[in-house]
Amino acid sequence: MLYALRKGPIWIAPRRLNGSVLRAFSMAAGEQKRVVFIGGVAGGATAAARLMRLSNKNDVTVIERSPDVSFANCGLPFYIGGGIKDRSVLALQTPESLSSSLGVKVLVNTEAVSIDRKAKTIATKNLQGQSEEIPYDVLILSPGASPLTPP
Helix, strand or coil, X not given: CCCCEEECCEXXXXXXXXXXXXXXXXXCCCCCCEEEEECCCCCHHHHXXXXXXXCCCCEEEEECCCCCCEECHHHHHHHHCXXXXXXHHXXXXXXXXXXXXXXXEEECCEEEEEEECCCCEEEEEECCCCEEEEECCEEEECCCCCCCCCC
């Protein structure tokens, strides 16, 4: 099963990353890496949390376009069907909880606009229109997917 595809310092994660792939990011002891995940929820947030549990020496940032960094996918049918009235009960982790418990910096409502592979930076823009350049040593793309309506 394909868990990640490596393109130089950039990893593309079509599915959740397994522990052996994440251990590759926990480089030599004492060597801190700036690891940036583009995409949260099931792929990015889960892998970022696992990476910090394996080695908290890394500086980990998650960039997520939506307001949610982690939520219970299995509860979505109940929310859509009206069984769950408050959407916030589906939130498993918040940016604050990931930061305080694991030291992961989470940027929600923020879009990765461009990647400069030579400079190893990501240009981001949040909903308020503020831009920021984020440097990385390792970049993991976990953007998820968009639903497709069959013809």
